[in-house]
Amino acid sequence: MIPCYLYALALSALTCFVAQARRIVAVGDLHGDLANSRKTFRMAGLIDDDDRWIGNDTVFVQTGDVLDRGTDTIALYDLLRKLRDEAPATGGEVIPLLGNHEVMNLIGDWRYVTRQEIDTFGSYEDRVKAFRLDGFLGEYLGELNMTAVVDGNVFCHGGIDINFAKLGVDTINSFVHEDMPVVVGQHKDPHGVFGEQGPTWYRGWALDKEPGVCEAVQQTLSILKADRMIIGHTPQLDGQILTRCDGKIIVIDIGLSWVYGGHAGALEIDGEKLTAIYKSGRVDLTPSRPPPFVHQELR
Ligand SMILES: *[C@@H]1O[C@H](CO)[C@@H](O)[C@H](O)[C@H]1NC(C)=O
Ligand SMILES: *[C@@H]1O[C@H](CO)[C@@H](O)[C@H](O)[C@H]1NC(C)=O
Numbered sequence: 001m002i003p004c005y006l007y008a009l010a011l012s013a014l015t016c017f018v019a020q021a022r023r024i025v026a027v028g029d030l031h032g033d034l035a036n037s038r039k040t041f042r043m044a045g046l047i048d049d050d051d052r053w054i055g056n057d058t059v060f061v062q063t064g065d066v067l068d069r070g071t072d073t074i075a076l077y078d079l080l081r082k083l084r085d086e087a088p089a090t091g092g093e094v095i096p097l098l099g100n101h102e103v104m105n106l107i108g109d110w111r112y113v114t115r116q117e118i119d120t121f122g123s124y125e126d127r128v129k130a131f132r133l134d135g136f137l138g139e140y141l142g143e144l145n146m147t148a149v150v151d152g153n154v155f156c157h158g159g160i161d162i163n164f165a166k167l168g169v170d171t172i173n174s175f176v177h178e179d180m181p182v183v184v185g186q187h188k189d190p191h192g193v194f195g196e197q198g199p200t201w202y203r204g205w206a207l208d209k210e211p212g213v214c215e216a217v218q219q220t221l222s223i224l225k226a227d228r229m230i231i232g233h234t235p236q237l238d239g240q241i242l243t244r245c246d247g248k249i250i251v252i253d254i255g256l257s258w259v260y261g262g263h264a265g266a267l268e269i270d271g272e273k274l275t276a277i278y279k280s281g282r283v284d285l286t287p288s289r290p291p292p293f294v295h296q297e298l299r
Helices: 004-010 013-020 034-043 073-090 100-106 115-119 124-130 162-167 169-184 212-224
Strands: 023-027 059-062 093-096 147-150 153-156 228-231 242-244 249-251 265-270 273-278 281-284
Touching: 023 034, 034 073, 034 265, 059 073, 059 147, 073 093, 100 169, 147 169, 162 169, 162 212, 212 228, 212 242
Parallel strands: 023 059, 059 093, 153 228, 228 249
Antiparallel strands: 023 265, 147 153, 242 249, 265 273, 273 281
């Protein structure tokens, strides 16, 4: 692709932006429900009836919490790994991120694990082995990032607060990989990235009151040089994607798992156009007041 600044020399910034935008699909917490996950991925044009990637050059981000509460842990990680392998052949990309439940299982906190789910591993001991950093799931999960930025869109499970924003996304991800063995070994979390204020647990952007929260959101996005942040973690029990602060915060945990009511739905980002994809159809979520495009110079 021609670098953005070359376009900018001859053409308007808008043309440059249009040339760069990729279709992004984001799906929040899956919590052990394979059937509703497949339904959602199909609705969003990511997979066919045989679970093969048909998303072309779509970037598919899954913001973590694939497991716990439900039973389909192994099948869901198998599917996500398969799609991540298949997508690049058509220019697509699958970006799975860590949620707090992935981290809980890596550190041996099985509070939300069901008996039926343990049975899918064989035995309790088999499950313990699977989540070690050299086990078949631990090895995969230990490589995942906590946050990702795609074309000015920041994704993470819980939210990046203003202090973590100052570290920047790349440093957060490096700390995750540096500190993971320490935390898994039951030692103190050196930089707090796995803690309550960290990107997998933080709930401020989902719960703090508007309009007060919006100024802090804007400051945080300016630090991150991003247009918006897309998060899961805080379930929307009406099954609807929540947009806050003129679309600068988008909460995509719609309670997909049957445990939360089994709502199917995904967020689609196409340039500045935001769309919710539900069983009942597509809903335009594009804010009437556009974001200030703080990262425009980076495009
Ligand atoms: C993928 O490309 C095909 C052929 O151009 C098109 O029909 C289909 O709608 C595209 N799917 C997505 C998800 O963009
Ligand atoms: C994790 O993020 C870093 C940048 O923050 C990136 O270089 C790396 O490729 C990412 N890893 C994966 C597995 O996506």
